[in-house]
Amino acid sequence: MPFELPAAKSVAVNPTQKEMREWVLEYMPRVTVTEFDNINYEAEVTARLARSTFFVAEQEIYQNRMPRAEAEEWAAKQDAYIADKDMILIEGYIGPDPEFRTGSRVYIERTQANIPAMQQQLYFDPDDDWEPEFTVIYTPGLRAPGKPDDRLIIVDHENYVTRVFGSDYFGESKMGGLRMWNHLVYERGGLALHSGLKTYPDVDGEEKVMLILGLSGTGKTTTTFRQQLGSLPVQDDFVALMPGGVVYTTEDGCFAKTYGLDPDDEPTIYGGTTRPDAWLENTAVDEAGHVDFFDDSYTRNGRSTFPLANIRHRDPRNLPKANYLLLLNRNENIIPAVAKLRREQAAAYFMLGETKGTSAGGAAEAGKSLRVPGTNPFFFDNDALQGNRFLELLDTMPDLEVYLMNTGRVGGTDGDERSKKVRIPHSSAVVQGIVAGTITWEEDPDFGYFVASAIPEFDDVELLQPRKLYERQGRMSEYQAIVADLTESRRAYLSKFPGLASSIVSAI
Numbered sequence: 001m002p003f004e005l006p007a008a009k010s011v012a013v014n015p016t017q018k019e020m021r022e023w024v025l026e027y028m029p030r031v032t033v034t035e036f037d038n039i040n041y042e043a044e045v046t047a048r049l050a051r052s053t054f055f056v057a058e059q060e061i062y063q064n065r066m067p068r069a070e071a072e073e074w075a076a077k078q079d080a081y082i083a084d085k086d087m088i089l090i091e092g093y094i095g096p097d098p099e100f101r102t103g104s105r106v107y108i109e110r111t112q113a114n115i116p117a118m119q120q121q122l123y124f125d126p127d128d129d130w131e132p133e134f135t136v137i138y139t140p141g142l143r144a145p146g147k148p149d150d151r152l153i154i155v156d157h158e159n160y161v162t163r164v165f166g167s168d169y170f171g172e173s174k175m176g177g178l179r180m181w182n183h184l185v186y187e188r189g190g191l192a193l194h195s196g197l198k199t200y201p202d203v204d205g206e207e208k209v210m211l212i213l214g215l216s217g218t219g220k221t222t223t224t225f226r227q228q229l230g231s232l233p234v235q236d237d238f239v240a241l242m243p244g245g246v247v248y249t250t251e252d253g254c255f256a257k258t259y260g261l262d263p264d265d266e267p268t269i270y271g272g273t274t275r276p277d278a279w280l281e282n283t284a285v286d287e288a289g290h291v292d293f294f295d296d297s298y299t300r301n302g303r304s305t306f307p308l309a310n311i312r313h314r315d316p317r318n319l320p321k322a323n324y325l326l327l328l329n330r331n332e333n334i335i336p337a338v339a340k341l342r343r344e345q346a347a348a349y350f351m352l353g354e355t356k357g358t359s360a361g362g363a364a365e366a367g368k369s370l371r372v373p374g375t376n377p378f379f380f381d382n383d384a385l386q387g388n389r390f391l392e393l394l395d396t397m398p399d400l401e402v403y404l405m406n407t408g409r410v411g412g413t414d415g416d417e418r419s420k421k422v423r424i425p426h427s428s429a430v431v432q433g434i435v436a437g438t439i440t441w442e443e444d445p446d447f448g449y450f451v452a453s454a455i456p457e458f459d460d461v462e463l464l465q466p467r468k469l470y471e472r473q474g475r476m477s478e479y480q481a482i483v484a485d486l487t488e489s490r491r492a493y494l495s496k497f498p499g500l501a502s503s504i505v506s507a508i
Contacts, residue, residue: 006079011237023113039278045169051148088108090122108138121253136176190242194376196224221405234313245321258302272306313499330408340450346402348507351387384500
């Protein structure tokens, strides 16, 4: 039986984008109509609240835990708060496929109408068969004193209900549904991947599918939407990978970072973001409505949403099975622009999930070296379950090619003049070379994966083989120290997950 929503003073069910825009302009502070005639909202919260997120569980788990009795106390407070509020209810599906779609809804105060307007762009439209399975109850105006930042997100997988207290950041609505979807996909025998998805027409007429995994801000959306060889984007965030390489998508819109958005490097995202029906959040806009995508004085985690219908894309239904999987790693030392992984290495690097943190994860993560298994910060329990399931799925996909791709730098940080940047055209040439099969590979003597010795339209071998950069600069002792440290720390990291398959640990 569907979860019963708490009673409210009034409920606007599935209002139009026009109606919600009017409510935003009527009720909300810190909004600006931009030069593109869309609306930017400057949220108080600028990133996901990981410290404030708790999963309802009676036994210890590998996430922040809240006993059910306490969760019910907070639920009662939220229900009482809603009783005299005007609310908005947005209904839709996560996923378009009739055999693999999930009825979802967000229930939120009308005084925060930008969030349901953005969520409506990501849901697939409800139909006559729609029934709610996931519910997100969202009260930005109700704080949670005593919890981290006086804000709270409660995730209840038993009832598939997420409650959000005190945050005005849209990402908690989006991830409220997708976090529960992670659990559902695992229960169905698959794995939810924090992944973009694009397709390619093959020279023989067979369509190819590429999955692009990465933390927010590491180039996942950029790589997904950058065109090569006639590619078409399908999805920029979560994808279900099922046995045999079957894939299912989740969203009918795009949730893109706006900091650094350039019409030349990212024309598709720029085009979608600069339309009147796009929504902006925490993007730099002056009083006159001028948008500066390169101003990070408030945050680098500016965002936009827009419908996929507004850009050229491939319909997400009836997708072929997965052919390629890229693991994005925004690094700054000796990770090459691309490495081809042996099958026994793929699950290990999936579990390592190495990258530089970005503003999407909050100030505590930005700029720091991170390891996030599967580059998925939304998994619900011991990440060994992710690694083992990924290994099981690989065994059902003998033809899947897995690559590690660095979207950061080689040889040092941004301020180190000896370092080199892996730029968007470099990454695009890598992706094109993978699909076209035009990369020449050789085994790396330090890590055992394959590195490229030549890629068409890629003009810098030192980005492909970082050892050569360190050799030329007389830094081989530094290089060797990094190799030793990475090897030791990676093995130690993988060893800490109880129950992780030994073949994953020994692959490093």
